[in-house]
Amino acid sequence: MPIDDTPAKITPAKISVDSIGKSFGTEQGTLHVLDNISLQVGDGEIVAIVGPSGCGKSTLMNIVAGFDRPDRGSVKVDGVEQLKPSSRGILISQAGSVFPWLTVQQNLMFGLNGRALDEKKQLADHYAEMVGLKGFEARYPHELSGGMLKRAELARALVVKPEILYMDEPFSALDALLHLRMRNELLRILEQERHTVVLITHDVEEAIHVANRVIVLSTRPTSIKATFDVPFAHPRKLSSAPVQELRAAILRELGVESYST
Amino acid sequence: MIAARKVLPSIAVIAFIILVWWAVVAATHSVVFPTPWQVVTGTVELARDGTLFEHIGASLFRVGVGFGLAVLIAVPLGLWMGWVKGAYVTLNPLFQILRPISPIAWIPIAILWFGVGNVSPIFLIFISSVFPMVVQTTVGVHTIEKRYLRAAANFGVSRATLFRQVVIPAVLPQVIIGMRIGLGVAWLVVVAAEMIALRSGLGYLIIDSRNAGNRYDLVIAGMIIIGLIGLLLDGLMRLLEGLKVVRWRYAH
Numbered sequence: 001m002p003i004d005d006t007p008a009k010i011t012p013a014k015i016s017v018d019s020i021g022k023s024f025g026t027e028q029g030t031l032h033v034l035d036n037i038s039l040q041v042g043d044g045e046i047v048a049i050v051g052p053s054g055c056g057k058s059t060l061m062n063i064v065a066g067f068d069r070p071d072r073g074s075v076k077v078d079g080v081e082q083l084k085p086s087s088r089g090i091l092i093s094q095a096g097s098v099f100p101w102l103t104v105q106q107n108l109m110f111g112l113n114g115r116a117l118d119e120k121k122q123l124a125d126h127y128a129e130m131v132g133l134k135g136f137e138a139r140y141p142h143e144l145s146g147g148m149l150k151r152a153e154l155a156r157a158l159v160v161k162p163e164i165l166y167m168d169e170p171f172s173a174l175d176a177l178l179h180l181r182m183r184n185e186l187l188r189i190l191e192q193e194r195h196t197v198v199l200i201t202h203d204v205e206e207a208i209h210v211a212n213r214v215i216v217l218s219t220r221p222t223s224i225k226a227t228f229d230v231p232f233a234h235p236r237k238l239s240s241a242p243v244q245e246l247r248a249a250i251l252r253e254l255g256v257e258s259y260s261t
Numbered sequence: 262m263i264a265a266r267k268v269l270p271s272i273a274v275i276a277f278i279i280l281v282w283w284a285v286v287a288a289t290h291s292v293v294f295p296t297p298w299q300v301v302t303g304t305v306e307l308a309r310d311g312t313l314f315e316h317i318g319a320s321l322f323r324v325g326v327g328f329g330l331a332v333l334i335a336v337p338l339g340l341w342m343g344w345v346k347g348a349y350v351t352l353n354p355l356f357q358i359l360r361p362i363s364p365i366a367w368i369p370i371a372i373l374w375f376g377v378g379n380v381s382p383i384f385l386i387f388i389s390s391v392f393p394m395v396v397q398t399t400v401g402v403h404t405i406e407k408r409y410l411r412a413a414a415n416f417g418v419s420r421a422t423l424f425r426q427v428v429i430p431a432v433l434p435q436v437i438i439g440m441r442i443g444l445g446v447a448w449l450v451v452v453a454a455e456m457i458a459l460r461s462g463l464g465y466l467i468i469d470s471r472n473a474g475n476r477y478d479l480v481i482a483g484m485i486i487i488g489l490i491g492l493l494l495d496g497l498m499r500l501l502e503g504l505k506v507v508r509w510r511y512a513h
Contacts, residue, residue, distance in 0.1 A: 065415075067411060067414075085414050085415045085417075086417055087416050087417045091411070091412075091415055093408065095408050097409055099412070099427065099430075100509035100510075101430035102430070110416060111416030111417075113416075113417070113422070140505075141509065142508075142509050
């Protein structure tokens with residue numbers, strides 16, 4: 001029997017980003033946003049991407065999630081080139097996209113194509129309960145608080161059982177306390193449901209709290225500056241010395257000296 | 262109590278104007294211009310012999326048919342123009358040229374094409390209300406926030422679901438705004454059209470009352486009734502804004 005040594009088997013990456021570049025034409029000339037970025041995300045891995053603001057994190061996310069195409073290079077999911085978005089990977093962005101004209105339940109049922117109505121409702125209610133929205137299924141988004149809206153967005157993504165969650169500053173619009181609470185909720189849910197997660201954030205603490213690996217980006221034209229493994233078991237104590245050391249190291253890569261040790 | 266306090270100032274202004282009107286007519290001993298009381302008795306007279314309701318009915322019928330047809334044409338057309346770029350590029354310039362032409366300017370052509378029956382005013386109402394509704398619906402499609410379309414693309418829903426659950430509900434508030442504008446214009450135009458062409462309707466009532474013996478009490482009665490019905494029609498359209506499916510637009 002021949003040994004199967006195709007690259008896909010040797011590197012079983014869920015997401016494989018291979019030397020992508022992206023520029024935009026502006027009135028001032030060409031703006032080089034992404035410069036030769038390569039990274040891999042393993043199946044079930046949680047990878048956080050941090051970088052200074054304006055460095056093209058969202059552009060990178062748009063390309064990785066399939067909403068935009070790179071000028072050079074390629075993005076592959078399970079070895080297949082990502083040409084357009086699909087429900088196998090759901091994007092959750094800072095602005096949020098819960099449909100304001102649908103109730104919570106209708107929002108959750110939105111992506112469930114080709115199923116019986118009863119089954120859709122059951123699934124929607126199950127995930128509404130998982131994110132703590134039980135009893136709010138008939139509400140419209142404008143009747144919900146900011147935190148609850150985020151929960152609805154998360155539930156709408158989870159209900160289609162995506163293999164990948166693309167999270168672009170998902171909780172940045174929330175106040176600090178809610179932010180922390182949502183991170184804990186996310187970790188709790190990720191324990192129950194296995195997803196590969198790509199999390200973009202400017203918040204180093206959030207990255208260390210959630211991710212297995214933190215990738216640090218440079219300023220524009222953006223490339224990868226450093227990668228850090230986060231070897232701590234959950235639940236993570238963010239105030240512990242090793243965590244703080246890692247935080248300082250990441251911040252240093254971002255050009256910020258941290259004196260809080 | 263709070264509601265009463267809100268409407269009180271506007272009622273006071275109207276009462277003040279009626280008083281001034283009354284005082285001026287009394288002071289000048291005008292024989293042509295009526296007092297408010299003469300307007301009231303004139304209205305009662307019209308109501309008694311039933312002609313008032315015939316006129317109101319005729320005007321409302323014409324607006325109903327013309328405006329209804331305009332909605333049926335404008336909303337699908339606006340959705341199409343909003344969604345398909347080619348349709349927008351092709352048709353928008355034509356509509357931008359036709360839109361600023363006053364419906365009154367269409368009256369000679371309406372008479373030429375349709376004579377002086379019911380069809381002429383219906384045509385004029387259609388012409389006057391169809392353009393604002395097309396434009397408003399198109400704008401509605403163009404202003405759907407990208408994040409919602411992206412979410413729909415992300416979940417990979419069918420075209421039917423995309424339209425039924427995203428595009429149509431997102432555009433509906435703009436469609437209702439268009440309908441409010443359209444109905445407002447339609448009501449303006451029906452009266453103008455009836456002044457020229459017909460034997461019934463509130464516009465006809467006003468012109469006929471003047472021509473047949475300077476009955477200015479009936480002229481003013483007609484004007485006030487037109488105003489009140491216009492207010493009522495706008496109120497009906499406002500009720501649409503309270504519908505559950507569009508309330509999200511007005512929240513916050």
